[in-house]
Amino acid sequence: MSRSTLNRTVLATTGLLLAVGGALVLFGGLDLYSRLHLHPPTWWPLTSPHQPVVSTTSRTRWADRSWWWPAVIAALSLTVLAAAAWLAGQLRRSGPGTVHLPELRVRSRALEDVIETRTIELPEVSRVRTRLTGTPHSLRLHTTLHLHPDAAPAPALAAYRDGPLSDARTTLGRPDLESVIRLHLAGARRPTHSRRHLD
């Protein structure tokens, strides 16, 4: 699962739990069931505006069962572990640390440096940053390109693709290396008030 999918799943799950819980309390608290003539099934929670949010009875319903406390502690521990694992995952470098070429192993950082050096040599490019991400089997090359003012975007992109990107694919022996480009254009460097009056 990609990082984006995982994050979006976390957000959707948390959001749904909050929204459904809040909606149940609102429906019961505002007595919307009787006002809207709805008849929830008997097991439906929180139906009367005069019942407590979580009564002592329901909070301690299973407290005397032997499985209850181990289950609570296990669920909480799993939640804590999962959250800690997610946070630890943010500290790691995203993507492989080294890449295997046919004859040797190369540190990803070294490869990124080479691609950046080759890219900054292009006349249109003023600043570049690359990141190799993904798994060793499906690599992705993220590139942020800043162009000089007055550089035309399409030729600049073509120069990057046919130069550094194509070379990286050849070097890695991966013609399918996925490329993700973020392009920053610079406005013209002329002062905004110098206008040519062509009368």
Add this chain to the structure above:
Amino acid sequence: MTPDQADDPPQDPPARPPVQPADGSLSSTPPEPASGGHRPRSARTGVTGLVVLAVLVVAAGLLWDVVAVRTGHQARRWRAEAAHQVAVRELSDTWVLVGAGAAVVVGAGLVWLAFAAGLRRWLPLGVGDGTAAVDRAGVAAVIRGRAHELPEVTAATVKVRQARTTVTIRGTADPAAVQRELREELAQVPLARPHRLDVRTHRADR
């Protein structure tokens, strides 16, 4: 200059530059066709970080206290107080309703964030394989720079949105001519999806 740069494309290449075969041995598989310039999707790292931190704090606090009680200590004040509050407050209590309303709003917001693409700063580019996007502010700066270059345009406000750009100009210039010029400038950016550009005159100048 390296050999690769020597054959840079000419000044006005076709919208989709031909992709060179990558290398002799593996060139039998052509690179993926253009992905149609779908919108880039945000990884949502920041807001997920906040949610995960909140979950971690609540779950770790509860776990600590539950284990303390199981090992023969007293429950902490905050947990006893929280259990007491939810047991005595009725559903129609104002604070309960406010809390529930806030939970619905925050929850709906999180669900929205989970499904919306995000990255609204970026416009997809339709060039070759892979994905590419250009920042809207940069496109606006380029259009603004070109507009200021035109004769009889004294000021220009440029708003670039996902599917259309609106330019409001001041001055005595003919909006139709300015619009032609600026559309030409915008055509230099190989956007993946149709993008309108309209020029308006500032109301006070009419």
